[in-house]
Amino acid sequence: MTDFFKGLSQVKFEGPQSRNPLAYRHYNKDEIVAGKTMEEHIRPAVAYWHTFAQEGGDPFGGRSFDRPWFDKGMDGARLKADVAFEFFELLDVPFFCFHDADIAPEGETLAESNKNVRAIGEIFARKMEQSRTKLLWGTANLFSNRRYMAGAATNPDPEVFAYAAGQVKNVLELTHELGGENYVLWGGREGYETLLNTKFGQEQDQMARFLTLVIEHAKKIGFTGQILLEPKPQEPSKHQYDYDVATVYGFLQRYGLEQDVKCNIEVGHAFLARHSFEHELAVASTLGMLGSVDANRNDLQSGWDTDHFPNNAGEMALAFYYILKQGGLGKGGFNFDAKVRRQSLDAADLLHGHVGGLDTLARGLKGAAALIEDGEFDRLLDERYAGWDNGLGKDILAGKLSLSDIAEKVHAEGINPQPKSGRQEYLENLVNHFV
Ligand code: XUL
Numbered sequence: 001m002t003d004f005f006k007g008l009s010q011v012k013f014e015g016p017q018s019r020n021p022l023a024y025r026h027y028n029k030d031e032i033v034a035g036k037t038m039e040e041h042i043r044p045a046v047a048y049w050h051t052f053a054q055e056g057g058d059p060f061g062g063r064s065f066d067r068p069w070f071d072k073g074m075d076g077a078r079l080k081a082d083v084a085f086e087f088f089e090l091l092d093v094p095f096f097c098f099h100d101a102d103i104a105p106e107g108e109t110l111a112e113s114n115k116n117v118r119a120i121g122e123i124f125a126r127k128m129e130q131s132r133t134k135l136l137w138g139t140a141n142l143f144s145n146r147r148y149m150a151g152a153a154t155n156p157d158p159e160v161f162a163y164a165a166g167q168v169k170n171v172l173e174l175t176h177e178l179g180g181e182n183y184v185l186w187g188g189r190e191g192y193e194t195l196l197n198t199k200f201g202q203e204q205d206q207m208a209r210f211l212t213l214v215i216e217h218a219k220k221i222g223f224t225g226q227i228l229l230e231p232k233p234q235e236p237s238k239h240q241y242d243y244d245v246a247t248v249y250g251f252l253q254r255y256g257l258e259q260d261v262k263c264n265i266e267v268g269h270a271f272l273a274r275h276s277f278e279h280e281l282a283v284a285s286t287l288g289m290l291g292s293v294d295a296n297r298n299d300l301q302s303g304w305d306t307d308h309f310p311n312n313a314g315e316m317a318l319a320f321y322y323i324l325k326q327g328g329l330g331k332g333g334f335n336f337d338a339k340v341r342r343q344s345l346d347a348a349d350l351l352h353g354h355v356g357g358l359d360t361l362a363r364g365l366k367g368a369a370a371l372i373e374d375g376e377f378d379r380l381l382d383e384r385y386a387g388w389d390n391g392l393g394k395d396i397l398a399g400k401l402s403l404s405d406i407a408e409k410v411h412a413e414g415i416n417p418q419p420k421s422g423r424q425e426y427l428e429n430l431v432n433h434f435v
């Protein structure tokens with residue numbers, strides 16, 4: 001045991017009345033909701049980067065956190081791994097996620113970096129034999145090092161592409177060996193700052209080639225997890241290619257990859273694309289692309305990707321509505337891509353963030369399950385579209401009528417549709433009744 005979390009004990013469910021700030025009030029992992037335990041629905045994961053590697057810096061000031069593993073090379077990385085697994089147990093969560101760069105220091109060469117990552121990977125493997133926490137996903141950091149400033153797969157220099165490929169091969173194989181259920185690609189620098197130095201079509205081809213290589217390698221090593229692309233419209237690139245779910249789907253279809261890849265949808269990224277989170281989930285679910293979720297929220301005032309912990313149960317209820325309707329996230333889950341604020345210096349703050357986030361998800365889950373169980377919401381939606389189930393609507397959709405046929409019908413039958421209320425306020429109140 002390290003002494004990082006000294007004095008803190010495992011977070012337990014105590015119910016909504018509890019005033020214990022380090023107890024779950026809504027997240028009761030074994031409680032059955034809509035046929036599964038809460039843990040099976042949510043599949044919560046701790047993000048290694050925000051929780052253990054984040055330094056508390058902002059554009060106006062550097063590190064504010066003082067962690068005993070900072071600046072200590074591989075010794076620090078080993079201590080960080082010890083602390084990480086203690087944290088997973090304190091929170092009692094089933095999953096974690098990592099980038100290669102979060103877990104081990106970069107070396108002078110790719111070989112040295114990969115070796116460092118592998119050494120910590122071995123420690124993870126040993127710890128995972130004792131721990132119940134598994135790997136939700138792994139990913140390679142292809143955006144922090146300056147070699148990637150003009151992109152990884154989409155770099156004008158093929159040697160950068162090659163370096164990135166070497167990094168991804170290593171992390172994909174490690175993810176597979178650790179039993180990871182997904183592999184994520186977030187294209188932080190796959191985009192451009194200015195078209196003045198960018199061949200857009202060329203870069204699209206490169207990105208598709210890279211993804212194809214990853215898919216092929218995953219198959220070759222027998223990785224049966226999901227390959228996930230994480231859309232985000234900007235930051236750090238001015239224009240990112242994986243703008244939103246619809247854009248990603250168009251890209252995948254163009255290169256014939258839509259069967260092999262799904263999306264990891266992040267709340268804050270949806271906002272940056274000027275969508276709601278539930279919009280992105282609805283689009284993804286409709287396209288068969290809803291693979292996993294990065295849970296967080298943005299500071300709406302700043303309009304930036306601030307990665308706060310989720311605290312809006314109503315928003316999460318709408319998210320769970322689409323997740324429950326598609327029968328769950330399968331191999332995906334809810335990764336807390338969220339960080340404590342710069343002034344939240346204490347070890348306990350890391351727990352408070354996750355406890356509140358998980359309680360918010362639990363409230364959303366229970367709300368969505370109750371909404372569906374009640375049935376009125378779905379019935380109203382079906383009623384609104386009922387005209388398409390038979391007669392005119394059905395014939396139009398089935399392609400039985402030409403434009404002239406339809407026009408003729410309007411004249412012959414005196415069709416004169418009368419607008420009906422969309423009842424938005426009624427529906428908002430109905431949803432709120434269950435959250
Ligand atoms: C960045 C982001 C990443 C990805 C993984 O905005 O969300 O942390 O989730 O690379």
Ligand code: CO
Binds near residue numbers: 230
């Ligand atoms: Co993310």
